Amino acid sequence: MEKILIIEDDPAIREELALLLENEGYAPLPVTDFTDVPTQAADARPDLVLLDIGLPGRDGFSLCAALRKVTPAPVIFVTSRDSGLDEVRALSLGGDDYITKPYSIPVLLARIKAVLRRRGGGSEPADTLEAGGLRLSLTKGTVSANGRTAQLTRNEHQILACLMERAGKIVSRADLVETLWDSQIYIDDNTLSVNMTRLRGKLAELGLAGAIKTRRGMGYQL
Amino acid sequence: MTFREFLSDRLGRVALLLLCLLLGGAFLLATGTQPGVLALLGIPLLLVFLGVQTADFLRQRNRLRELEAVLEGLDQKYLFAECAPAPGDLYERRLFDLCRRAGRAMAGAVSDARASQGEYREYVERWVHEVKTPVTAARLICRELDGETRRKLLAELSQIEAHIERALFYARAQSPERDCLLRQVDLGEIAARAIETHRSLLIQQGVRVETQGLDRPVYTDEKWAAFLLGQLLQNSARYRREEPVITLTARPLGKQTQLIIRDNGMGIPAWELSRVFDRGFTGSNGRTRGSSTGMGLYLCKKLAGFLELGLSIASEEGEGTTVTLTFPSREDLTEL
Numbered sequence: 130m131e132k133i134l135i136i137e138d139d140p141a142i143r144e145e146l147a148l149l150l151e152n153e154g155y156a157p158l159p160v161t162d163f164t165d166v167p168t169q170a171a172d173a174r175p176d177l178v179l180l181d182i183g184l185p186g187r188d189g190f191s192l193c194a195a196l197r198k199v200t201p202a203p204v205i206f207v208t209s210r211d212s213g214l215d216e217v218r219a220l221s222l223g224g225d226d227y228i229t230k231p232y233s234i235p236v237l238l239a240r241i242k243a244v245l246r247r248r249g250g251g252s253e254p255a256d257t258l259e260a261g262g263l264r265l266s267l268t269k270g271t272v273s274a275n276g277r278t279a280q281l282t283r284n285e286h287q288i289l290a291c292l293m294e295r296a297g298k299i300v301s302r303a304d305l306v307e308t309l310w311d312s313q314i315y316i317d318d319n320t321l322s323v324n325m326t327r328l329r330g331k332l333a334e335l336g337l338a339g340a341i342k343t344r345r346g347m348g349y350q351l
Numbered sequence: 352m353t354f355r356e357f358l359s360d361r362l363g364r365v366a367l368l369l370l371c372l373l374l375g376g377a378f379l380l381a382t383g384t385q386p387g388v389l390a391l392l393g394i395p396l397l398l399v400f401l402g403v404q405t406a407d408f409l410r411q412r413n414r415l416r417e418l419e420a421v422l423e424g425l426d427q428k429y430l431f432a433e434c435a436p437a438p439g440d441l442y443e444r445r446l447f448d449l450c451r452r453a454g455r456a457m458a459g460a461v462s463d464a465r466a467s468q469g470e471y472r473e474y475v476e477r478w479v480h481e482v483k484t485p486v487t488a489a490r491l492i493c494r495e496l497d498g499e500t501r502r503k504l505l506a507e508l509s510q511i512e513a514h515i516e517r518a519l520f521y522a523r524a525q526s527p528e529r530d531c532l533l534r535q536v537d538l539g540e541i542a543a544r545a546i547e548t549h550r551s552l553l554i555q556q557g558v559r560v561e562t563q564g565l566d567r568p569v570y571t572d573e574k575w576a577a578f579l580l581g582q583l584l585q586n587s588a589r590y591r592r593e594e595p596v597i598t599l600t601a602r603p604l605g606k607q608t609q610l611i612i613r614d615n616g617m618g619i620p621a622w623e624l625s626r627v628f629d630r631g632f633t634g635s636n637g638r639t640r641g642s643s644t645g646m647g648l649y650l651c652k653k654l655a656g657f658l659e660l661g662l663s664i665a666s667e668e669g670e671g672t673t674v675t676l677t678f679p680s681r682e683d684l685t686e687l
Binding site: 139141142145146148149183209210211212213214217230231232233234236301303304306307310313315316317318319320 | 487532559
């Protein structure tokens with residue numbers, strides 16, 4: 130489990146962030162005493178550091194430089210200061226990424242995952258997803274079942290991936306739309322219906338006509 | 352100053368002189384002076400008077416021209432009295448003294464106003480950073496709620512964020528050079544950032560966003576450009592009709608790059624189109640819907656001017672609105 134050091138002085142954010150990261154399968158290490166953060170970081174040996182800039186005592190910029198000396202862990206700045214100059218300064222001081230508050234949670238998690246992967250700490254994302262007798266290739270954008278393969282469009286691919294990741298659970302239409310927007314597919318409810326119909330058509334050709342079930346008033350389920 | 356103006360200004364003096372000459376002449380005639388002698392006395396007197404007035408006129412005119420040239424050359428015109436060439440006569444010296452004292456009081460007032468504006472800007476920026484912390488915490492806390500409530504709350508939080516952002520950029524627009532960082536950015540990244548910021552509003556309004564050819568570099572400040580685009584997206588989402596679609600299309604225009612933002616919304620009546628960038632202008636759409644501040648497009652225009660972005664709008668009522676952003680080429684960009 131990857132350890133993530135949280136250096137954030139606002140208690141509400143610190144606690145909620147720790148909870149969120151725990152739920153996502155990381156080991157959060159929230160810092161509550163800001164007197165000697167570098168030593169704490171050296172002792173904790175984190176895999177990643179989330180660093181606020183406006184901290185009591187010492188600001189995040191100088192802290193970043195100090196952290197760089199004691200730990201090889203990548204540093205992500207998470208701050209409400211959003212001027213371009215701050216960002217350049219943060220990155221030139223050895224920060225690996227710069228996220229501005231208020232951030233959306235999926236974005237934050239995606240950036241954490243990306244930085245960990247870049248540092249070789251995180252696991253490579255699996256190339257294939259398997260669920261309900263379906264096999265989805267994430268790089269090729271194809272789905273196969275019963276020895277047959279179908280090519281999917283980007284939208285269909287994302288819809289199916291989302292359902293497969295939560296196989297067995299009901300995924301509401303609104304959640305599906307949200308997930309698609311996360312992947313920069315900006316569709317509306319009607320377009321979702323159209324894509325869903327096409328996707329079902331393709332799955333039917335693979336011999337899995339009823340694979341995606343509609344739960345009236347609730348959403349879809351694989 | 353023309354000679355006629357000068358004369359009319361001195362009408363009293365001229366009239367008095369003529370009256371004196373007439374009375375004097377009449378008196379001399381009555382006491383037996385010959386008309387020839389009278390003419391010999393009167394004509395030179397008149398000529399001397401005219402000569403003095405003409406010389407006065409020329410001197411004053413030249414002096415005024417000189418002062419006007421000085422004023423033209425000044426960036427801060429209120430420093431005029433400090434920079435003008437020293438006056439010759441006593442009366443003018445006194446006048447200048449008065450002007451200088453007034454000017455100093457004015458300069459003091461201006462610098463006080465500047466300082467307090469700067470302080471206010473700093474306060475707004477600090478306030479914005481502070482208020483973002485609880486909003487972030489609220490976003491994190493929302494995560495624990497069930498689907499529908501969470502979505503509604505997130506949408507409200509996004510609205511708060513949009514207002515905060517506008518306040519921040521409004522403060523920044525007063526002295527934009529302080530935060531501006533021009534560099535090469537992918538247009539797609541700017542669009543993704545703007546859409547992400549306003550996704551709650553866009554999804555809630557059932558908007559579909561289509562993008563075409565956005566993977567090209569532009570030279571601009573990413574944050575400002577994203578803010579600007581965000582204002583346009585918000586407008587498109589607010590003034591939508593059925594099945595709203597926003598298309599973002601990029602195309603090269605010589606060395607420049609154009610980003611075209613087209614929606615199929617309500618559109619803007621032709622007679623309002625020229626005023627949409629005015630500060631505080633709310634069109635008929637804004638008034639019927641309420642909640643329009645007339646600030647969004649005004650800020651866009653201001654920031655676009657600073658980023659050297661071309662910003663133009665076209666619209667047909669009931670059909671939709673098209674906004675075109677023209678990003679300058681690298682060479683065209685004046686160094687900041």
